[in-house]
Amino acid sequence: MKKYIVTGAGQGIGHQIALQLMEEGHLVVMNDIDPSLLSGPYVKAGDVSSPHFIKELVAFAQTLPGELAGCVCNAGITTFGSFWDYSPESMKSLLDLNIQGTFFLIQEVATAIRSEGNSGSIVVTSSVTGHQAHPDLAAYGMTKAALNQLVQNLIIDLSPVQIRINSVSPGATMTERTEKDANYLKEWSRLTPLGKPADVADIAEAVCFFLSDKAKHITGQTLIVDGGWTSVSPPPLA
Numbered sequence: 675m676k677k678y679i680v681t682g683a684g685q686g687i688g689h690q691i692a693l694q695l696m697e698e699g700h701l702v703v704m705n706d707i708d709p710s711l712l713s714g715p716y717v718k719a720g721d722v723s724s725p726h727f728i729k730e731l732v733a734f735a736q737t738l739p740g741e742l743a744g745c746v747c748n749a750g751i752t753t754f755g756s757f758w759d760y761s762p763e764s765m766k767s768l769l770d771l772n773i774q775g776t777f778f779l780i781q782e783v784a785t786a787i788r789s790e791g792n793s794g795s796i797v798v799t800s801s802v803t804g805h806q807a808h809p810d811l812a813a814y815g816m817t818k819a820a821l822n823q824l825v826q827n828l829i830i831d832l833s834p835v836q837i838r839i840n841s842v843s844p845g846a847t848m849t850e851r852t853e854k855d856a857n858y859l860k861e862w863s864r865l866t867p868l869g870k871p872a873d874v875a876d877i878a879e880a881v882c883f884f885l886s887d888k889a890k891h892i893t894g895q896t897l898i899v900d901g902g903w904t905s906v907s908p909p910p911l912a
Contacts, residue, residue, distance in 0.1 A: 675740035677701035678885065679731060679783065681722050681775075682749035684711025686849035687799065690874035691746050691881050698882065703735045705749070722749045723771040725778045732782045744795040744837075745783045746881055747776045750817075754810045765813055772817035777824065784837050793836035795885045798825055799877075800843040802900050806907045818843070822896045829894040838893040840884040845900025846871035861910050867902030 678695055682688035684706030692702045692714070706712050709719035718734050720727040735742055750772045753764045780796055787794040803811045804818030825841045832839055846852070846862035848871055853859075862871040880899050883889055898904055 675699070675701055676743035677703065677735060677738060677740040678743060679703045679705065679735050679745040679779075680748060681705045681746065681779065682799075684708055686851065687844065687847065687874050687877045688746070688748040690878040691748065694875075694878045694882050695885070698886075700743075701738060701740045703731070703738065705731055707749070721771075722779055723767075723775040725774070728775070728779050728782050731779075732786050736786060741792055742783070742786055742790060742794070743792065744787070744797070744885055745779060746797045746799065746885070747779050748799040749775060750799065752811070752814050755813065756810060757812050760813055768813055768817055772814075773820055776821060780824075780828065780839070784832055784835070787837055788835045794838070795889070796832075796837065796839040797881045797884045798839070798841040799881075800825075800841040800896060802843050802845045802898060802904050804843060805898065806904050809909050825896060826894045833893060838884075838889070840889070840893060841896040842877060842880045842884065843896055843898045843900070844872060844877045845898070845903045847877060848873050865903060865908050865910065866900070867906060870901065872899060872901060 678700055680688055680692040680702055683692045683704035692704050695702045703716045703718055704712055704714050705718050707721050712719055718731050722728055753768050798821050800821050801818040803815035804822050822841055825839050828839050863869055877899055880897055
């Protein structure tokens with residue numbers, strides 16, 4: 675049995691990824707900072723911006739049955755704000771989780787897989803805003819572009835130990851958060867060439883493909899799942 679860690683798994687894309695992996699017969703350690711969102715046989719609440727907690731999370735996963743085969747670095751925050759008055763406090767929280775948390779989770783999981791002598795696969799959740807400019811998301815988009823570069827760079831370190839790493843960049847996606855915007859579905863259906871935003875299963879399918887043996891010769895890549903939006907990139911109405 676293979677086992678995976680999925681962060682940010684309490685709801686939305688991360689939750690769907692965890693469910694699909696379990697449906698495929700894998701053991702999944704679900705992580706979220708909010709314990710009230712977690713339910714399942716193997717959960718570990720905590721803040722993956724903390725290198726100390728990351729070590730706890732991976733150590734917990736190693737105590738469970740099966741072979742640690744990888745992780746999905748899905749936890750992240752989105753901070754909106756004009757470039758002209760964006761605050762250092764917002765920047766710090768963004769960098770701590772999106773960049774530091776992802777980097778050190780990959781490091782810890784990859785070290786564990788290497789120590790067990792197994793192969794593995796890691797997927798990072800990025801964003802279309804790491805590829806195209808978007809209003810009020812300069813800082814957030816910067817972190818996602820950095821993750822895409824990190825994925826590309828880490829093939830140097832991970833390939834020799836047979837660990838693959840890829841990223842998935844979702845576009846507009848219907849989640850618990852976006853459904854709270856009454857105009858979201860209508861607006862992004864208008865803006866998306868395929869005529870509707872993604873649902874969480876669309877993103878989970880891409881992530882689970884990268885984790886699977888069907889992608890056994892694919893590494894260092896970023897797959898955009900956005901219904902064609904980045905090809906034309908119209909912003910939403912102000």
